[in-house]
Amino acid sequence: MFSVGVDLVEIERVRKGCNNSRFVERVYSKAEQELFLGEKPRFASLAGNWAAKEAFSKALGTGVRDFALTEVEILRDELGAPYIRLSGRAKAAAECKGLCFSVSITHTKELAEAVVIAYGC
Numbered sequence: 001m002f003s004v005g006v007d008l009v010e011i012e013r014v015r016k017g018c019n020n021s022r023f024v025e026r027v028y029s030k031a032e033q034e035l036f037l038g039e040k041p042r043f044a045s046l047a048g049n050w051a052a053k054e055a056f057s058k059a060l061g062t063g064v065r066d067f068a069l070t071e072v073e074i075l076r077d078e079l080g081a082p083y084i085r086l087s088g089r090a091k092a093a094a095e096c097k098g099l100c101f102s103v104s105i106t107h108t109k110e111l112a113e114a115v116v117i118a119y120g121c
Contacts, residue, residue, distance in 0.1 A: 001099065005058030005116045007051040011107065014047040027053070029070045031085075047112035048082070048105035049074040056084060056101060059118035060093060067093060074103065074114075084116070094118075 071090035
């Protein structure tokens with residue numbers, strides 16, 4: 001199986017959402033919060049992560065249901081490249097379908113976009 005998910009997010013919308021701690025805790029894992037919500041919040045990266053979570057759900061073929069957004073972590077490797085780390089029901093759903101994922105994120109001043117490719121492992 002091979003599928004693609006894509007999503008586009010307004011950075012300002014995510015910045016405003018981050019003023020609400022319930023939004024942050026519902027969407028971003030502790031690891032993501034530590035990476036991007038420090039002394040100088042990186043709202044473009046947070047918006048990219050939001051887009052990647054949505055794109056993941058589309059590539060998985062389920063939409064955002066039966067798993068929490070915090071179970072789909074969008075982290076960065078030592079070179080800054082994004083990757084997906086799954087846990088809980090999101091991981092179980094991906095394993096049930098035999099899928100692995102690749103993610104790419106980009107942004108402008110106003111928008112963040114992510115593309116997720118799902119492929120058989």
